[in-house]
Structure formats: structure tokens, C-alpha cells
Amino acid sequence: MKVSLCIKRQSRGLTSGISDYHFDCPPQFTLIDCLDLISREFDPTLAFRENCFSGVCGECGMRANGKDVLACKVRLDSFDAAEIVVEPLKNHPVIRDLVIDRKAYFSRLLAAGATFYSDDEIPQTSAEEMKRAQQTTRCIHCGLCISACEAYPAHAEFVGPAAMAWTARFIEDPRDGANDRRRQLAASPQGTSACVDCGLCDSVCPEHVAPFAAILRLR
Numbered sequence: 001m002k003v004s005l006c007i008k009r010q011s012r013g014l015t016s017g018i019s020d021y022h023f024d025c026p027p028q029f030t031l032i033d034c035l036d037l038i039s040r041e042f043d044p045t046l047a048f049r050e051n052c053f054s055g056v057c058g059e060c061g062m063r064a065n066g067k068d069v070l071a072c073k074v075r076l077d078s079f080d081a082a083e084i085v086v087e088p089l090k091n092h093p094v095i096r097d098l099v100i101d102r103k104a105y106f107s108r109l110l111a112a113g114a115t116f117y118s119d120d121e122i123p124q125t126s127a128e129e130m131k132r133a134q135q136t137t138r139c140i141h142c143g144l145c146i147s148a149c150e151a152y153p154a155h156a157e158f159v160g161p162a163a164m165a166w167t168a169r170f171i172e173d174p175r176d177g178a179n180d181r182r183r184q185l186a187a188s189p190q191g192t193s194a195c196v197d198c199g200l201c202d203s204v205c206p207e208h209v210a211p212f213a214a215i216l217r218l219r
Helices: 031-041 101-112 128-138 145-150 163-169 178-185 200-203 210-217
Strands: 002-011 014-024 061-064 067-070 083-087 092-096
Touching: 002 031, 014 031, 031 083, 061 145, 067 145, 067 200, 067 210, 101 163, 128 163, 145 163, 145 200, 163 178, 200 210
Parallel strands: 002 083
Antiparallel strands: 002 014, 002 092, 061 067, 061 083
């Protein structure tokens, strides 16, 4: 299979152009396989992240032909076009090429209180309550939902769809002891009111966490 990859090159937000790579590879290659091949055989200066190669770590989030994807999960034969344009995720500072800085993402998670706070006595939970909680804990913090979010760049205080999903997860967990603070956050300008209801976060989430559905529950 003949492949053409056009990769947006940049460093600290300054675009330095587009690098084009043309090569042959099997159609079952993933996008991360192609980036590895480019790094080994054509251009060792290309910067990108990879780790698990199985959609678990979330490190290889990027955009391909305008879609937010995990590069280790999207195969070449899933693209309609022969040319694939690869860019870093949106709404994240770019360190270099396809490598983003996720410090702001994790800071907003902390601002949303995305950690467990237990009281002295922990009540029993039902199977249904645990099932709802486990849906959010599938989150791999890849940042795709932030890249797709139309509200995130327009509302500087918005903690983002992932943080809202985690807020809902802990509010719905009867074992957690900080729900008053979380409800205040959800009702604040940082929370659900900043969401513009585009629903794109649900469509791009590789683990089907459904952050927009969580935002609707919080409302």
C-alpha cells in the first residue's frame, strides 16, 4: 500500500511547515506504525509520543485528516483518502511536532476534585452504582475530548469534559465525602454552564466514557 503522510511540524506553538513522507507499507499498519517507520528510516527528528501500542496509555493522541484519534488504534485502511494529514491535538500547548503539553489538562482535573475523598464510614455500594463509576474510570487521559471540545477554547475557566465526567463519577459514588464542593463546581462558570452542547467529546472518546452524557446528568 502506498502511503503519503503530511505532518505538521512545530515547536512551542511556532509552525515550521509541513513534512511530506511517501512510502509503502501493509494496509493493516496503524498510524503509530507509520510514525515509527518514518522515525527509523526517514527522519529521526520527528517528535511524537507512544507507549503501549494498544489504546491503554493515551499517549499517542493526535489528529489525522481532521479527526481526533489514538494513533495506535487507527489503521491505514480506515482512511478514505490516500493522503493523511497529521497534526497535534487542538486546545493543548504544543511542545514539538505531535507532542502536546498536558499539564493544564491535569491541573483542571485537580481543580475539579478528581480524586476520592472518603468519610470515616464507607457505605456499601450497589452493583449499578459501581457500574456507573467504572464507566468513567476507563478514562485514559488521552486529551482527545479536550481537542474536540468547542467550549474549551471559548471559556478560559471551563475545566473541560473529562473533568466533568470525573466530577459526575464521584458525585454518583455514595462512598465519596466531598460532593458538596463538587456540586458547587458543576454549577459554577467552570462547570456545566460553559458546555455548548456540541457532544463531540462523546464521539471521539476511545473508551466510551461519555463525558457529555455526564454533563447532562450533572445539570
